[in-house]
Amino acid sequence: MLTLHGYFRSSAAYRVRIALQLKGIAYQSAAVNLLAGEQRSAAYLARNPQGLLPALELADGEIISQSPAILEYLDEQWPTPPLLPSQPLARARARALAAAIGCDTHPLNNLRVLNYLTGQLGVDQAAKTSWYHHWIATTFAAIDGQLGSAEFAAGDQPGLVDCYLVPQVYNALRFDQPMGAYPNINRIYANCGQHPAFIAAAPEQQPDAPAA
Amino acid sequence: MLTLHGYFRSSAAYRVRIALQLKGIAYQSAAVNLLAGEQRSAAYLARNPQGLLPALELADGEIISQSPAILEYLDEQWPTPPLLPSQPLARARARALAAAIGCDTHPLNNLRVLNYLTGQLGVDQAAKTSWYHHWIATTFAAIDGQLGSAEFAAGDQPGLVDCYLVPQVYNALRFDQPMGAYPNINRIYANCGQHPAFIAAAPEQQPDAPAA
Incomplete structure (x- = not known):
């Protein structure tokens, strides 16, 4: 059986959980507590340097x-079911939207980067939140118009882009990001929120999430 | 014919030039001057929002x-020739190394991010350089041991990882990054530097590069 080493609030682990659920792949979870620094333990670094x-x-x-x-x-x-469309250009478009989030947005707001801003650079809480919002807003403004009017990001079935988009919106909402300007993103996020795979993959449903 | 909209010093465009050269795909270059802000022109935004x-x-x-x-x-x-290996785990490993650079390193040092640090956050030149070096060093220290002892990153032929690694090393050297701790990266970079595809894709060889 597969084991996913993750953390309930890790955006990148959340992506993978969605994909595992969409495909109905059985797996077990191994929690790595990011806030406790377990990702820097010798045991975890042996798995992922x-x-x-x-x-x-x-x-x-x-x-x-x-x-x-x-x-x-x-x-x-x-x-x-496939995460990627079959047509070459559609595959490329899906991967490009995924990369807009996975390369140009989320890594800038990752915990280690926020810690560098506040620690090494002395950035205060308000400026940190502005940074967080800025990179999400920049990407969401650019991609909302590319997402079309279907139920999910690439049509009537969820796929790769939704695996990236939902955790990114989840993070945005958690940090009180203004979301009014992204109608397609909001619609897709709401639709995903009704889908059993996305419900099962949600942070609050994970075994390492604190009790509500 | 394909047209690559790029800039001689764009790390991400450099990756694509290497791949085009490795595969012997004919293309034409359309220069978008990043320093002049041409990436924010209406003409370019219509191509890539x-x-x-x-x-x-x-x-x-x-x-x-x-x-x-x-x-x-x-x-x-x-x-x-393929960029990715054929064996499933080897493909995943190559894509993971590519993402270590493409997601976790380069986007943090992109021009727009450096401009935000100095503009909105008032970071000085020394702290900006430390930031630049920090993210490259963090990744290079983690991946050097995974790169093995072959001529190129994934064996005796260049491929996807080399497309990411060479532009990242090029950037590191341009910003005087200490590189002594990464023997595998240095060897692969030197080997790529002898390969015709990498020579043709180098920033200095591009039509928009200033005369030496």
């Missing part, structure tokens, strides 16, 4: 790090 | 943005 979440441990003990790599691996090894 | 480089324009005028998406598209549409 970057000390970042998530890491997917295969049944034979091999490890795959990096959510973009894990998502592509899952789609290649468990192709049904 | 994110206002980031590169964008690949297909023969029929369709546009693909985001270098990770472009590289996967090129590998699917021009499969020989």
Whole structure:
């Protein structure tokens, strides 16, 4: 069985949980408490020298790090239902929207970066929140118009882009990001919120989430 | 023919140039001067609403943005020589190393982020350079041991990881990053520097590079 080393609030682990649920792949969760620094423990660094979440441990003990790599691996090894469209240009467009979030947005707001801003650079809480909002707003403003009017980001079935978009919106809402200017993102987020795979993958449903 | 909208020093455009050269795909270059702000022109934003480089324009005028998406598209549409290994775990490992650079390193040091640090946050030149070095050092220290002892990152032929690694090392050297602790990265970078595809893709060889 697969083991997902993650954390209930890790945006990148959340992406992978959604994909596992969409494909109906059985897995077990191994919690790595980011706030307690467990990602820098010797045990975890042996699995993933970057000390970042998530890491997917295969049944034979091999490890795959990096959510973009894990998502592509899952789609290649468990192709049904697909995360990516079949048409070449549509595949590229989906991967580009995923990268707009996975490369240009989330890494800037990752815990280690926020810690560097407040620690090494002495940035105060208000400026940190502005930074957080700025990068999300920049991306959401750019991609909302590309998301079309379908139920999910790439049509009538959820897929790769939704795996990235939902955790990013979840983070935005948690940090009180103004969301009024993104009608397509809001519609897709609401639709995903009704879907059993997204419900099961939500942070609050994870075994390491604190009791409500 | 393909048109690559890029800039000679854009790290993400450099990745795509390497892939185009490795595969021997004919293309033309359209320069977008980042320092002059041309990525925010109406003409460019119509091509890529994110206002980031590169964008690949297909023969029929369709546009693909985001270098990770472009590289996967090129590998699917021009499969020989491949950028990715054929074995599933090896493919995942290559994509994970690419994402370590493409998600966790380069976006933190992008021009727009450096401008935010100095502009909105009032970070001085020394602290900006420390930031730049910090994220590269963090990643390089984590991945050097995963790169093995082959000529290129994934064996005896260059591939996806080299497309990411070489522009990142180029940037590091340009900003006087200490590189002594990364023997595998240095060896691979030197080997790539002898390879015709990497030579042709180098920033100084591009039509928009200033005369030496």
